[in-house]
Amino acid sequence: MKPATQMMKQVLRGGVAVIAAMVIGSVPFSFAQESVAVRATLVTGGLPLDDPNAAAWSGAVPATFPMSPQVHWPNRIQEVTVKDVAVRALHDGKQVAFLLEYSDPTQDPDDAAAFEFMVGDKKAHFAHGQPMLQVEGGPVNIWFWKNKAGKATDMTAKGFGTLKAQEHQDVKASGAYANGTWKVVFSRNLSTDHPEEDVQITPGQFISIAFAVWDGRKDAVGELVEKGSQKAVSSWWYFRADAPPDYSSYMYAAVAAALALGFQFVLIRKLKKGQ
Amino acid sequence: MGALGKPIILMVAMYLFLKFVLPNIPGSAPLPSSLIFLYLLLTAAGIIIFETLSGESKDAFWGPMQRFLTGENIGGLQALRYGVLVLFPLLVGWQTYGSTASSDAPPAESRTIHPAPPGEYTGLSNPVPKTPENIMQGKGFYAAFCSPCHGGNFDGKGPAARGYNPPPANFADPTTIAMLQESYLFWRIKKGGVGLPIEGAPWKSAMPRWEVELPDEWIWKIIMGEYDGAHQSPRTWE
Structure with a gap:
């Protein structure tokens, strides 16, 4: 009986030390993350699929991303109008809706904006999936909206000069301009029948996303200042549609706490008997 | 007790x-x-x-x-x-x-900033003589092609830099070009972001592949101009 009691005591001593060290040691793990991802909140009921001013958008957290003039390939541009974009998203388990917001002093017919996604498992260069020399890249899916078109074009690219509209148009978009701000809603089903060219959105998974904006203003001689590759672009960031709530961690925690309680109970009983 | x-x-x-x-x-x-x-x-x-x-x-x-x-x-x-x-x-x-709870943090990003260059780009020496004229010409090319991102002060803070992640290299920082050889810069400028190996995350880099736009001689002059402008010296093995 005596050795068993001693063993229990040692186990307890070790257990307390382990827990104490885990508690102390885990504190520095909770580091702050910069805003690097768009999060689509899961909602029940209707999504504001074509309404940039819907009240439902206030329930989505905006993420802000800085923009740069496109310099990766010619024709380049030195300065662009739009310096930041704010992006929100909502999904209902079937469809996703994005709200893109940015400041633009003037409303022009050629104002345009686009979302870009990596498609499939292969990494794609953020500049239209430009081929990489040492890494085999994948294609990108581009959702392009233009003010005067009043709709979205669902596109695919894999390198310069390969951008083309898809045969199957799955994306909707509509924009509203007020007080120097564009609000554009893009929407699509989470999944489509064409996974080789369309981004497939699985709730809970992070997907690479990037943005582009063209200010459709014209210069003194009537030429568009921002057009084609002369645009504002972002780097790759992340997008994730929230997974349905998962309560299994609470269950595991309850089971673990119950086991610890039982362990305490048995240990104290043994100690009392031993004496 | x-x-x-x-x-x-x-x-x-x-x-x-x-x-x-x-x-x-x-x-x-x-x-x-x-x-x-x-x-x-x-x-x-x-x-x-x-x-x-x-x-x-x-x-x-x-x-x-x-x-x-x-x-x-x-x-x-x-x-x-x-x-x-x-x-x-x-x-x-x-x-x-x-x-056991699922994390809200995006995938961890580990990117090697200075990955190993391909073999043919190690140990090349700058074929352009280091004359004041050539350095000045290099600085002129730098101002035209590189400064929008890497900055007029060689500090990586050019007007086009803000949206790019990873940010453009700061050449005045002693951990960038000061610890690299000229042949390494030649590789990075020539092949750009898309030339990086997988550990360099080439899909994120905005660095142009300058070999399709600039002759080698200009690139060597730009390298000279960069070191001179940033007040750094290339690493050597002597």
């Missing part, structure tokens, strides 16, 4: 030393929490071995703990005992939750 006091003080002192003293010793760095945990575990194991060497010290060590747990003749510590008995299962539950 004398036999228990010392081990507790030792554990706390060890933690404080690892956490706050050790990182401040010159040449050291903050310890990862996993390493602190391991050291504390070893300390605890050492204490237990030491305290259980003889029967006498064993009783002195375990006795107070045993009395505390069973609650016999501990008087005022009874409240603390209940506190520990309630807190322990809660801590175990909390730790379990923390390790």
